[in-house]
Amino acid sequence: MKLVGEKGVRRILMTVAFSAISALLLITLFIINEGLPFIFRYGLKDFLLSSDWNPAAGKFGIFPMITASLWVTFGAMITGAPLGVAVAIFLSEYAPRPMMKVVKPTIELLAAIPSVVYGFIGVMVLAPFIRSYFGGPGLSLLAGSIILGIMILPTVISISIDSIMAVPRSYREGSLALGATTWQTIHMITIKASKSGIIASIILGLGRAVGETMAVIMVAGNSVNIPHSALDSVRTLTANIALEMSYATGMHRQALFATGVVLFVGIIILNSIASVALRKRTSKR
Amino acid sequence: MSTKFNIHNFNFYFNGSPVLKDLNLDVTSNEILGVIGPAGSGKTTFLRSLNRMNELEAGIRTEGEILMDGQNIYDPEVDVAGLRKRVGMVFAMPVPLPMSIYENVVYGPRLSGISSKSRLDELVEKSLKEAFIWDEVRDRLKLSGLRLSGGQQQRLCLARVLAMKPEVILLDEPCSGLDPISTAKIEDALTVLKKEYTIILVTNNTKQAARVADKTAFFLMGEMIEVGLTRQIFTAPAKKETHDYITGRFG
Structure with a gap:
């Protein structure tokens, strides 16, 4: 039937x-x-480009938030990308296969941890650490960068490993047979051949960092100002929307949507660059 | 004639099972040693044992020793990268590195610390000439090595080995994917090159061994059945298995 x-x-x-x-x-x-x-x-x-954000007075300049978002993302790249690429190189080139088979899925599991948990750890551990060792309020650009740097690790590591593993074995063998050491082979051949994939992994990670909201609200301090040092409290574009949407009306509400448009455009640009880089990688083979 | 390699009771195990059994063989300098035998006979493993490329796999174990100019290359003190600079290798599948023709050739010399532009230029021309490919690529050295034809790629791979000035060249079925003309060019190159290098040529094409090798070794099931002057192996082999193989009765 x-x-x-x-x-x-x-x-x-x-x-x-x-x-x-x-x-x-x-x-x-x-x-x-x-x-x-x-x-x-x-x-x-x-x-x-205006730095004056005062919704009650009808002032809607989001330049501080743009700066904050850029700095936090840049900071996440500085902390997360080298670490992630190093882990990817170690796991794919040095670690024994069985170890990689266990560690890679475990790292990917990091992406499954809710961002509020990252934020919570940031507030309870990282912020007090920064406050007592570096000064400032603790909840800061630096804290946001480090937390986001950790959050982008699974993306960077996973995609980097995939693109390093996609480098033909014959390239490595050719290089080793010519008397190159393992490290010479890695940095002269393997990384070069998988460069576009590694760059794509970092950009995709950055896309995630730009859009992250909860963890950043919890650790970055949220005051509207252009940061002068890494220890300043900052408010990102995402945080701005999330913090004010519950009571915003009229122009203010529209300004938050406009902030959303700016974010949207930024992330689309990042993702397009990443997908172009990834396509370049696949077409080369 | 001096001896390049003395191989004494060499055994090679992969995941516990023997791939090469009790190998004893001397390789003479400035000769071409042809290695023939059916698939799975251990020819390639033998070749990759001579520059320790076999160590890239997990789960391998070796016994016995391989002396190169009297020194055991399996000694733990040996610098493996240095060994591979002395013992160059051309693979069955010609795979240039993903860079220009020029860069492919200077890759090895650069690793050895040669950086002078004129010195490198000179090496590129000399090596490409020795590999019989200079005339075909001299005007496009900046072209990616991957854009060449299969036969040209294989000669480029030979040139990049020559540029390192090794003492020994190992060739693993270098002509298996090539047309007869490219094959002839490689063979011509080898006959000239043996004046300066010791060459070991693994081949599935017994006729190729008959054409270019001074001595020929026959491998079967991980054992070397016999070795001798090529003429003798192909006309009057001592062992029945060798006779059966070269007359095409199996393999």
């Missing part, structure tokens, strides 16, 4: 598939629709 015919199945699956795509489309349209008119009315330059 057929409940749904072949055509019926096809139609149902198509509807489901399109609803996912249309959700994406609707969200995009919605934030653009809410945010863009504000940007035009307020002026793109004033919005992006």
Whole structure:
């Protein structure tokens, strides 16, 4: 007894598939629709480059938040990328295969830890540590960078390992047979051949860092100012939206949507660069 | 004629099972030693034992010794990278490194610390000439090595080995994927090169061994059945297995 015919199945699956795509489309349209008119009315330059954020007085300059987001992301790259790439090189080139087979999935599990947990550890351990050893309030740009640096590790490590493993074995053998040591082979051949994949892994990690909200709100301090040192308290774009959305109305509400548009554009740019880099990697083989 | 390698009671195990059994063989300098035998006979393992490339696998164990100019290359003190600079290798699948023709050739010399541009240029020209490929690539040394044809890639791989000025060249079925013309060019190169180098050529093509090798060794199931002057091996082999193999009765 057929409940749904072949055509019926096809139609149902198509509807489901399109609803996912249309959700994406609707969200995009919605934030653009809410945010863009504000940007035009307020002026793109004033919005992006003014440092005056005072919603009660009708001032909506998000430059401090942009700076904060950029710095925190940059800090995450400085802490997370070298560590992640080093781990990837160690696991794929030096560690015995069985060890990698255990460690790689474990690292990927790091991505499954809720960001609020990272934030909690940051508040309880990292912030007091920074406060007592470096000074400042503790909840700071530095704390945000370190927490985000750890959070991007699974992305950086996992994708870097995949692209290092994709380097043909014959390249390594050729290099070793010419009298290169393991390390010479790694930095002259393996890393060069997997460079675009490693860069893509870092950029994807950065995309994650830019968009991260909860952990950053918890550890970065959230005061609206342009940071002068790594120990200053900062508020990122994501934090700005999350902190003020519950009571924002009118212009203020639209300004937050416009902040969303800025974030959205930034992350799309990062992801496009990453996917171009990844495509370059696959087409080379 | 001096002896390059003395191999004494050499055994090679992979995951506990023997791949090479009790190998005893002397390799003479400035000769081409052809190594023939059916698939799985241990030819390639033998070759990769001479520059310790076999160590890239996990789960291997060796017994006995291989002396090169009197020194055991399996001595723990031996610098493996240094050994591989002295014993160059050309693989069955020609794979240039993912860089230009020029860079492929100077890769080895650079590792040995040669950095003068004129010195490197000179080496590139000399090595490519010795590998019979100079005339085909002289105008496009900046081209990626991967863009060459299969036969050219294999000669480039030979050139990059020559550029290191090794003492020994190991060739693992270097012509298995090549057309007859490219094969002839490689063989021509080898006959000239043996004046300066000791060459060990593993080949599945018995006729190739007959054409270029001074001596030929026959391997079967991890054992060396016999070794002797090529002419003698191909006309009057001492062992029945050798006779069966070269007349195509099995393998």
